[in-house]
Amino acid sequence: MAAALSALVATHAAGALKDENLLLPVPKYYKVGYQAHHDNFALTEMVPEGQTVENWTEMITTQIYSGSHMTFDQYRTDMVNRWQDACDDAQSYSLSSGTENGYDYEWWLQTCQFKDDTRKPEFTWFKMIRGNDAVYVVQKAFHFQPTKEESVELSKYMKKIQVCDTRLENRACPMR
Template identity: 25%
Template sequence: MKPLVVFAVLAPLVLPDAALAQMRPQPRQQPSSQGAAPSAEITERLVLTPPAGWQIQGNSVGQVTITRQMFPPGQTSETWTEMMSVQVIADSKAAARDFIQGIIETSRTNCEASGPSPVTEGLTNGYPVSTLTVTCTKGRKSGHGGLVAVKAIRGKAALYVIQRVWRGPAFGRNEPAPIPDSMLHEWSGFLRGVSVCDPAQPAHPCPNGTP
């Protein structure tokens, strides 16, 4: 079985020898005061199984956002044709639908023609989820065609956003993105397996084997 990657809010990424990648939860630091109660541990986490051989090659940490970028074997942040972005946004007001709407607006600005699918909304493991795909016929600056599939999960502690992205030759407005069916099938299965869980909350159980 492939290793799980477990992301929890606002903590560093660890890659132990057992190939289990985790972002351990760390409560935000509060101003010290005598007799103040310690901050509660954040137990909510994002769980996903990355494709075999993919490696983290890009990291970004902001005040409330952690972003990790992963690439297939033999590809880099400069040469990639396929990549994955994982974001943990520790903002209680960040909505999944609003984030996805931002992707639609960005594609319309940056692409000669963009083709967003209808936004799908529902629940996964008791958490609100929004999903979307967007095609880009040709980037105005890059000249590349593109396709992105997005899954945004609104957890209690954070908004979790996973994007699978392809870039390649430009294509026509009325043409499909030139992506193999096998890649789209793999993307679909991968995104279905992405979830948020909380071992402290029976309403949001974690998969067996999740640390």
């Protein structure tokens, strides 16, 4: 599972998905800026070409917690508490929850604002999916307030993020 996300793009293109998979479209002109794998945790950060994970305006972060039974409330509460400690004004807004392809998900927005204009605000959309083998969290972050058009495109993108499983007919992965 540690290499699941990095392998996903290549295996998906070849139609060779196996077991449970996070289906995460990589936006055009994005590149992997950082990856880490520790025990049952995998982290991937992607940024637009020309940006880095240290200096970005947009970023997609994916976290995979293999074997985890973490709940939506546990993860979200932890993130809200972290942002409240780090930001002058931190807000969290529920956007959607339900089931997609047989897996429960939650989708929310967190904002972080600072009184000091030299510090960049952050607007991050979270989509968390509870799979059978892992918990998946995808974040799309902006260091600026997205326009209405950018928010609409982001909503379309987040709906494409799903989990599938080649072992379960009712949660099948797309075939190529």
